[in-house]
Amino acid sequence: MSTTVLDVQARNRARIKVPHKKAIAIFVAPFATLFTLFYLIPIGYAVWQSMLVIEREGTYGEPREVFGGLSQYAQVMDSGPFWESVGRVLLFGVVQVPVMLGLALLFALLLDSPLVKGRRFFRLAFFAPYAVPGVIAAIMWGFLYSPNLSPFKPLTQEVGFLSADLVLWSMANVVTWVYVGYNMLIIYSSLLAIPTEIYEAARLDGASQARIAWAIKIPLVMPAIILTAIFSIIGTLQLLAEPQVFRTFTSAVSSTFTPNLLVYTTSSVPNVSLAAAYSVVLALATFILSFTFLKVTQRKAFQ
């Protein structure tokens, strides 16, 4: 890119005009430095690493890393386990995210309606599982599902919660258990921010709570629902702790069950270049999916 004299002058002028330059630098520089070091550079480095391939002179030669262009990505595209894992988390997300957010919305609306007594208690009870980290939640539910250790043995001996058929949905239950209360609280806070005058008139006209919820409250908290949906989509694509923990309870979870598990397994082979390529594709896919979702819903909800 060429820099003209005019550009330089314009920039110098802009620089002189900015007041409190030193303060701005003090405020922004620490975060900017760390963000560059631990966000931008790792991503850049992973992209670079993903383009390297290992080459050997003969079978027993010294391995060398050489530039291989996009050959790892061709391998990612051809990889059966990768697409299976992607398909699995997509299926998981298509079912689990709407169920979880539907429940969260229902609870938030009930808490906000005059139908429920003891709001404070329910709010706390539903939110409590969020204090349990994913790994610990998975360990707890692993015990609860187990045919031998569960307090609900009559049920868990009949239904194979940890079998190949059901294990994905058993995980979905763990994630739902942890996050419903959190999402409920986000939606509930934005319900609280709606001034009641807005639906006073409807109430005086004799509209039922269900009607008020459907026609007034839900449209107004749409931005909150979209926010929770985006975070849920991101979370679903990143599933790692739950399947990794469940591997100790059942053999139905393979080492390539979710994309992140595949990244971990591949990097411990070690085949870091291929793992880097998986990582880059996954990060990009997450970004594109949540960004697209944000744009589409914004256009639909606020046109």
Add this chain to the structure above:
Amino acid sequence: MSTTTAAVPPSARARARTTGRKDNGRNGPREGFLPRTAAMLVMAVFTVYFLTPIWWLLVASTKSRGDLTTTNALWFSDIQLGENIAAVASYGGGVLPRWLLNSVLYAGVGALVATVLAGMCGYALAKYVFPGRELVFNVVLGGVLVPATALALPLFLLFSQVNATNTFWSVFLPSIVSPFGVYLARIFAASAVPEELLEAARLDGSGEVRTFFTVSVRLMFPALVTVFLFQFVAIWNNFFLPLIMLRDESLFPVTLGLYTWNTQVNQVPELRLYVLTGALLSIVPLIIVFLLLQRFWRTGLGTGALK
């Protein structure tokens, strides 16, 4: 995200909460018996769903190894929580207290530093006009959409280049960057810190940095607590980064530690009880902190979602 609805100043929201809500539901027709019963029934059923696993964990942690499998799992038998805690705390040379301490350092100190950094940056983006401001903000927003787990492997590759994996810093340093914190802090500072106040501080001869730490921080406090909580939970829950970075057991956070114990349950049966007691010990402090800070938690969540 920043354009979803018009900005509502915090004061207006506070009004809505304190005045508008008190008569919630007291106007208009009274609800019938059936809807009220149905609503309470739904809430009751789900209370059981949400609390049973935690209750079970609490009960299980009070039992002896024998009682764990032979007695009613949802009720106490011979309570020996104290003995269990003592046993689990000294198992493996007292490694569990070490893990708990590590978690507090990674998540507690990490979230504190992250909050200060994000608060300063978000404040500058909201209150000062400078070239590149929008670029910085957009790059940060992009960072919000790339979750921490997606960065675990790239960070591992980078840290192995400088031979810094398997160190405290390899988990701590990446944890103090919170793009979502910058986003929240900017949104909140824009509406909560009035321009006139900054002008007044300037006339009084207060420096910009001093004004931030003495005046603006107080106005931004609810948002900063939210950023802290968010980041705390994010670090506490981030399993991939320590899993891929750390080999040395003494550096583990408690989640990774309990995970490794759980993988050995089949070879070392007494670990089963230790995993459960350890799990209880690790979540109780969190639940307490959450309950204490829940007022802030809600205010801030509303901010994030509304704007």
